[in-house]
Amino acid sequence: MAVRSGGAVGGTRAAVPGGGVDRLRADSVGLAGVVFMAVATAAPITAMTGNLPIIVGQGNGAGAPAAYVFATLVLTVFSVGYVAMARHLTAAGAFYGYISHGLGRVVGLASGLLAVLAYVVFEAAVLGFFAYALRGLVAAQLGVVLPWGWYAGLGLLVIAVMAWFDLHLTARVLGVALVLEVAVLGAVSLAVAFGGGGPDGPAWEALDPLNALRGGGGSGPAAAGLGLFFAFCSWVGFESTAMYGEESRDPKRVVPRATLISVVGVGLFYVLVSWMVVSGNGAVHAVEVARGLVPGKDGNSLFFDPLGAHLGGWAVAVFRWLLVSGSFACAMAFHQCAARYLYAIGREGFLHPALGRTHPRHGSPHVASLAQSAIAAALVAGFLVAGMDPYTHLYTLLALLGTMAILIVQTLCSFAVVGWFHVQGRHPETRHWFRTLVAPLVGGVAMAGVVVLLVINRDAAAGAAAGTLLFRLIPSLVIGTFLAGIALALWMRARRPDRYARMGRIVLEDAAERAGGPGAAE
Numbered sequence: 288m289a290v291r292s293g294g295a296v297g298g299t300r301a302a303v304p305g306g307g308v309d310r311l312r313a314d315s316v317g318l319a320g321v322v323f324m325a326v327a328t329a330a331p332i333t334a335m336t337g338n339l340p341i342i343v344g345q346g347n348g349a350g351a352p353a354a355y356v357f358a359t360l361v362l363t364v365f366s367v368g369y370v371a372m373a374r375h376l377t378a379a380g381a382f383y384g385y386i387s388h389g390l391g392r393v394v395g396l397a398s399g400l401l402a403v404l405a406y407v408v409f410e411a412a413v414l415g416f417f418a419y420a421l422r423g424l425v426a427a428q429l430g431v432v433l434p435w436g437w438y439a440g441l442g443l444l445v446i447a448v449m450a451w452f453d454l455h456l457t458a459r460v461l462g463v464a465l466v467l468e469v470a471v472l473g474a475v476s477l478a479v480a481f482g483g484g485g486p487d488g489p490a491w492e493a494l495d496p497l498n499a500l501r502g503g504g505g506s507g508p509a510a511a512g513l514g515l516f517f518a519f520c521s522w523v524g525f526e527s528t529a530m531y532g533e534e535s536r537d538p539k540r541v542v543p544r545a546t547l548i549s550v551v552g553v554g555l556f557y558v559l560v561s562w563m564v565v566s567g568n569g570a571v572h573a574v575e576v577a578r579g580l581v582p583g584k585d586g587n588s589l590f591f592d593p594l595g596a597h598l599g600g601w602a603v604a605v606f607r608w609l610l611v612s613g614s615f616a617c618a619m620a621f622h623q624c625a626a627r628y629l630y631a632i633g634r635e636g637f638l639h640p641a642l643g644r645t646h647p648r649h650g651s652p653h654v655a656s657l658a659q660s661a662i663a664a665a666l667v668a669g670f671l672v673a674g675m676d677p678y679t680h681l682y683t684l685l686a687l688l689g690t691m692a693i694l695i696v697q698t699l700c701s702f703a704v705v706g707w708f709h710v711q712g713r714h715p716e717t718r719h720w721f722r723t724l725v726a727p728l729v730g731g732v733a734m735a736g737v738v739v740l741l742v743i744n745r746d747a748a749a750g751a752a753a754g755t756l757l758f759r760l761i762p763s764l765v766i767g768t769f770l771a772g773i774a775l776a777l778w779m780r781a782r783r784p785d786r787y788a789r790m791g792r793i794v795l796e797d798a799a800e801r802a803g804g805p806g807a808a809e
Contacts (some may be wrong), residue, residue, distance in 0.1 A: 292669040297370075297677045300420055307756055308734060312656055316543055316653055318536075318541050318548075319462070319535050319541065319567050320458035320462070320531075320545055321458075321528050321531050321545040322528075322542055322545045322548050322549055322552075322628070323462040323465050323711070324457070324458055324461055324527060324531055324620055324623065325524065325525050325527050325528045325546070325620075326463045326465055326466060326525070326552070326553055327461040327462075327520060327524075327616045327617060327619075328523075328524025328527050328620035328621060328622045329521065329522055329523065329524040329525050329527070329553055329617075329619060330468075330582065330613055330614065330616065330617035330620075331465075331468050331469060331472060331553065331556065331560075331613070332468040332471065332609055332610060332613035333413070333416065333610070333613050333614050333617055334520070334521035334522075334557075335431030335472060335521070335557070335560055335561070335564075335590070336529045336586070336587055336590060336610060337416070338517040338518070338520055338521050339351060339497065339560075339561055339564065339589065340577045340585075340586025340587070340589055340673065341513075341514075341517050341577075342354055342513075342514040342517050342518060342561075343544055343573055343574055343577035343578030343584070343589065344574065344578040344579070345500055345510060345513055345514070345563065345577075345578075345747060346502065346510050346511065346513045346514020346515070346517060346569075346795065347499065347501065347502065347510070347511055347514035347515075348498075348501075348502070348510075348575060349492070349493050349498075349565050349571070349574055350495065350498025350499065350514075351491075351493065351498075351514065351518075351561050352494050352498075352499060352558050352561040352562040352565065353493065353494060353495055353496055353497070353498035353499040354499045354511075354514045354515050354517075354518040354553075355518050355521070355554065355557040355558045355561050355782070356494065356496060356500070356558055357496065357499035357515065357518070358518040358519050358521070358522065358554065359517065359550070359551065359554025359555070359557070359558065361519075361679040361729075361731075361733040361734075362519070362522055362525070362549075362550050363550055363551055363554070364726050364729050364730045364733070365697065365726075365730030365731075365734060366546050366547055366550045366699060366730075366731070366796075367528070367721075367722050367724050367726035367727070367730070368441065368701060368704035368705075368722065368723055368730060369385075369529075369541070369546060369700065369701075369727075369730075370543035370546050370547060371543075371704060371706065371708070371717055371719075371722050371723050372385050372388075372389070372703070372704050372707060372708075373528075373538075373542040373543050373546065374542075374717065375539075375713075375714055375717065376388060376538050376646060377529075377538040377539065378680045378770065379528065381397070381402075381527070381529035381530045381627075381628075381631075381697075382402050382526070382529075382633065382700050383395060383396075383398060383399030383402060383602065383628065383631055384631070384702045385529075385703050385704075385707075386398040386399075386696070386698050386699050386700055387399070387509070388703065388707050388712075388745070389703025389704060389705070390702065390703045390706050390709035391698075392776055392780070392787060392790040393492070393773055393776040393777060393780070394699065394771055394773075395776075395790060396400030396772045396773075396776040396779075396790055397759060397768075397769045397770070397771075397772030397773045397776065398695075398700075398769075398772070399632055399698045399772065400768050400769070400772040400775075401692045401693075401695060401696050401765065401768055401769055401772070402628055402692070402693065402696050402734060403628045403629060403632065403691070404688070404692050404764070404768050405624070405687070405688075405689040405692035405693040405696070406621055406624040406625035406628055406693075407625045407629075407659060407662050408666065408685040408688050409523075409524075409621040409624070409625070409685070409686070409689045410446075410618050410622045410625055410659065410664075410681050410704050411663045411667050411681065412681060412683075412684075412685035412686040412689060413510065413614055413617045413618040413621060413667035413682070413686075414439045414442050414443065414618045414663065414667060414681075415435075415439065415613050415667070415670070415677040415678060415680075415681030415682035415685070416614045416677070416678060416682045417438065417439070417442050417611065417614040417618055418436070418438040418439040418442065418609045418677045419676075419677040419678040419682065420607075420610050420614055421433060421438045421611045422435045422438050422677075424451040424607055424610075424611060425438075426607065428604075434671075435671075435677045436667070436668075436671040436759070439667045439671075439677065440664075440667070442615055442618060443660060443663060443664055443667065444759070445615075446615075446619045446622050446660070447619060447622075447656070447657070447660040449619065450622055450623060450653075450659075450660075451653055451656065451772040456766060457619060457623060460616070460619070461616050461619065461620055463542060464612050464613060464615070464616035465616065465743035467609055467612065467613075468609060468612075468616075469556070469615045471602075471605060471606050471609050472556070472560050473556075473560075474594070474595060474598065474602065475511035475560065475563065475567070475590055475594045475606075476560050476562075476563035476564075478561050478567075478593065478594065478597035478598055479563040479564075479566055479567035479593050480563055481599065482567075482597050483565045484566050484567075485563075485566035485568065485569055485593070486565075486568075486569045486572075486685055487566075487570065488566070488582050489562075489566050490562065490565050490569075490570045491564040492570070493561075493562055493565050493566070493570065494558075494562060499511065499514075499515060502514070502669065504682070512740040512742070512743060513744040513747055513748070514738070515737070516737060516740040516741050516744055517735045517750065518557075519694075520686075520690055521553075522554075523548065523689075523690055523693060524565050524617075524621070524624070525546070525549045525553065526541050526546070526551055526693075526697065526700075527559060527620070527623075527624045528545040528546045528549060529542050529546070530623075530624055530627045530628070531627075534743060537723070539628060545756060547771045555583075563593075564589050564590060564593065567592075567593030567597075568589055568592060568593060571777070573589060574754060576588050576589055576592075577589060589716075590606065591603045591606065594606060595802070605713050609631070613715070614759050615768075617768075621661075622656070622659055622660070622663070624644040625655075625659045625662075626652045626655040626656040626658075626659045627652060627655070629642045629652070629658055629659060630642055630645075630652035630654075630655040632738060633654075633655060634801070635786065635789045635790060641654050642654055642655045642658060642743070663679075666685065667681065678754055678756065679750070679751050680752050680757075683748075683749055683750060683752045684749065684755065684757050684758055684761070686740075686758075687748060687749060687758070687761060688761050688765070690741065691741055691742075691762070691765050692765050694734060694737055694738045695738055695743065695765065695769070697734050698731050698734040698735045698738060699731075700730075701727040701730045702727065702731045703729070704723055704727040705723065705724055705727050705728060705731075708723040708724070709723065709724055742762070745758075745761070749768050777788065785809065
């Protein structure tokens with residue numbers, strides 16, 4: 288079971304049932320680096336500009352900040368159980384490993400394939416947004432018009448090159464991008480706050496928690512459900528903290544802290560920004576702008592108008608460029624997530640064992656990273672050849688597919704916490720009636736509710752892409768992937784018991800649970 292050195296510079300190898308495996312490079316990032324990676328995956332500027340106008344226009348109306356308050360509370364409760372498990376299990380597979388331990392290998396592999404599906408398509412989805420934003424910006428400011436595929440290809444190439452090296456380089460780049468994103472969104476908020484709070488003053492009523500359950504303009508619970516779904520979507524990626532445990536310093540402390548900082552910090556920031564944006568436009572006017580009722584205005588005007596009014600046109604120009612850099616950073620972060628899931632499953636002998644190799648010098652999952660780049664390129668090329676729009680189709684459809692998949696995995700992870708600590712009786716010193724029982728149960732039920740909201744409101748969420756074949760196939764793709772995982776796990780149990788024994792069990796030596804060691808659930 289001991290971890291031994293795999294080289295002076297590169298990764299390490301661990302003795303586990305069925306042989307050794309390549310390890311990722313340890314000590315690549317600290318607490319700040321993991322937080323930057325996770326928050327960059329959530330992409331604050333992309334989440335705000337993409338989701339807030341929908342919440343204001345079609346969801347909770349001027350009560351949008353309350354939707355973010357509600358989502359912050361639910362995700363914080365979810366994180367309590369998540370970090371309790373993270374203190375004992377450190378693995379690049381994150382959800383895959385947690386669910387395998389808590390609910391068993393069969394459900395674990397099915398959930399792992401769902402997570403792979405989600406993160407694999409997320410990179411291509413965000414590259415669609417990146418290409419859309421960059422093409423429009425270059426055309427407007429430089430007068431150069433190129434097909435969107437050129438911009439998506441540029442993003443793919445740069446991400447593939449950067450991901451070849453160890454995580455430290457990516458963490459630095461994402462850290463700079465994240466600081467700039469937070470700075471410009473903070474500038475909007477502070478400009479409004481210190482400028483009197485908008486034309487009608489601060490919209491205190493927007494923070495009323497009951498607004499999270501109300502539709503804007505009395506439009507009813509369906510609109511409130513849509514708003515809550517998009518509020519929760521703004522956090523997709525925060526759970527990636529656990530994926531970097533093997534590469535972080537002191538993962539038992541770093542991962543739990545990074546998770547809570549990401550959830551609570553991002554939540555408070557979203558509440559502030561959404562509140563100031565609504566206040567800066569005026570509660571009534573904000574809804575009119577978001578619904579497209581004001582000539583010459585669109586969703587981005589919610590941000591551009593108060594920013595331009597308080598800081599000038601230069602600030603709006605900077606904001607537009609940061610939308611591009613923010614979406615690129617988000618795509619790069621999702622690439623890292625996808626590569627680590629492919630690596631985690633590959634090193635256990637599933638899909639292809641080559642995916643489980645790490646670079647001898649950089650300790651990066653370079654084979655899995657190249658595979659992810661190839662998949663993302665194929666997805667982008669498919670939409671390009673089909674003549675589809677990078678935003679309306681590529682971004683929207685793949686984001687919906689990935690979000691449905693990852694929300695189901697998050698739900699199962701909550702119940703895995705209960706199963707591991709209370710049904711299997713692991714780690715009585717950590718077991719607690721709230722942290723490992725009530726909190727994950729409440730979080731799991733709430734996350735399941737978000738999945739239901741997505742299913743109910745998927746037509747509205749897809750917008751103009753709702754009539755496409757891929758949109759109609761999204762539920763089937765998610766269900767089919769999960770069932771395929773179950774079938775593969777059952778086949779492995781019957782025909783390849785050695786591989787089945789490894790399933791979801793490769794974790795760091797310094798974690799309490801080790802492959803084949805005490806506490807390895809069946």
